[in-house]
Amino acid sequence: MHRERVSENVYWFQSEVYAQVTAGVIVGPQWAVMIDTLALPEETMGIRDFIERELGVQVRYVINTHYHADHTWGNCFFPDATIIGHTRCRDLLIELGKPSLEEARKQNPNLRQVKIVLPHVTFSSGDLTIRVGKKNLILSPAFGHSEDGISVLVEEDRVLFAGDAFMPLPYIVDGNIDEMLASVKKIGRMGLENIIQGHGDIILRGEIDAAVKENINYLNNIKKAVKSTGKRKDAIEYLDSITVEQCGKSRVHLSGLAKTLHQRNLRVLYRQMNSEN
Numbered sequence: 612m613h614r615e616r617v618s619e620n621v622y623w624f625q626s627e628v629y630a631q632v633t634a635g636v637i638v639g640p641q642w643a644v645m646i647d648t649l650a651l652p653e654e655t656m657g658i659r660d661f662i663e664r665e666l667g668v669q670v671r672y673v674i675n676t677h678y679h680a681d682h683t684w685g686n687c688f689f690p691d692a693t694i695i696g697h698t699r700c701r702d703l704l705i706e707l708g709k710p711s712l713e714e715a716r717k718q719n720p721n722l723r724q725v726k727i728v729l730p731h732v733t734f735s736s737g738d739l740t741i742r743v744g745k746k747n748l749i750l751s752p753a754f755g756h757s758e759d760g761i762s763v764l765v766e767e768d769r770v771l772f773a774g775d776a777f778m779p780l781p782y783i784v785d786g787n788i789d790e791m792l793a794s795v796k797k798i799g800r801m802g803l804e805n806i807i808q809g810h811g812d813i814i815l816r817g818e819i820d821a822a823v824k825e826n827i828n829y830l831n832n833i834k835k836a837v838k839s840t841g842k843r844k845d846a847i848e849y850l851d852s853i854t855v856e857q858c859g860k861s862r863v864h865l866s867g868l869a870k871t872l873h874q875r876n877l878r879v880l881y882r883q884m885n886s887e888n
Contacts, residue, residue: 612654614661615813618768620744623807624658626650630865631810632681635772636662637765639744642671645692646763646772647809648685652724655685672741674750675730676774676809677757678703679785680711686728695739696730697752699759704729753798755791756782756809762794764801773798775809779864780855781826782872784879792830799823810865825859832858833873837880850877 613625620638625631626649635646636658643662648655662670675683675696683704686694708727716722732739739750746767753762753776763772775782776794783791798806799820806814806822814822836853840846855862855873862870 612649612657617770617805617807617813618765620746621765621768621770623813624649625812626654628654629681630868631812633807633809633811634658635763635807636666637743637746637748638662638666638668641668643668644672644674644741644743644748645670645689646674647676647682647774648673648688650681650684652685652688652721655688659688674761674763675700676753676762676772677760678708679757679775680708680715682774682809683708684712684722684725684727687726693732694728694730695732695750697759697761698733698735701730701733703757703759753794754786755788755794756786758786760786760794762798769802769804770807771798771801771803771805772807773809777806777808777826779808779811780860780869780872781830782876784875788830788834788880792827795823795826795830828859833876833880837877837884840881846881847878850874850881853877
């Protein structure tokens with residue numbers, strides 16, 4: 612697991628095992644806030660041990676940027692913490708998270724110790740603010756990847772934990788492309804020092820404009836690609852022939868997962884657009 616100090620009392624963690632998924636910690640004088648958990652129990656417990664042994668505090672709050680397993684299944688390893696998320700995050704963990712975990716346990720015995728812990732505090736609109744030491748954490752909706760997405764801004768440092776609303780390859784299969792475009796554009800206007808992506812490496816201040824433009828370009832390109840299918844009878848085969856590079860991204864992103872995620876994006880967008888017609 613990679614670890615980096617982003618700014619004073621702000622830490623970033625990245626899985627070396629699953630899709631470069633990330634988590635964060637903001638440390639106060641008496642307790643810490645964790646943003647998301649990692650996909651595998653041993654990685655999440657590794658973060659917990661670092662916080663408790665190296666930083667000398669306990670986690671009081673865990674913020675879930677959205678309900679997906681790689682960001683929430685570690686909630687259970689912080690039994691004394693208050694879990695915070697969007698209102699829909701709680702609903703979706705009940706509806707989809709619990710059966711998904713039951714199915715995953717059949718394939719991975721290591722998940723037997725995992726249980727779904729639902730958010731205790733939720734919000735559905737506007738912002739929610741938490742004060743940690745000298746830092747304000749501003750929680751705001753950030754839809755597009757999913758319908759329950761939120762971001763967390765460390766206000767004083769201008770560091771944004773964007774969740775999966777910002778990734779090396781935008782992924783909309785469980786979300787909405789127009790909402791994703793709106794989220795990415797909003798992030799580009801925030802005057803940030805760093806973007807902590809839900810997956811992938813930290814984006815530094817000098818890289819932000821280019822990263823925002825690249826993500827917007829990709830999303831617009833896949834919309835154009837799907838519209839170009841018209842009434843073709845071989846629409847799916849045609850979409851499968853449109854490479855991620857043709858749409859402005861590299862297939863090496865996310866440890867080589869970008870090609871597969873790109874194909875899924877095209878297929879789900881095709882279904883969504885045709886269901887609207």
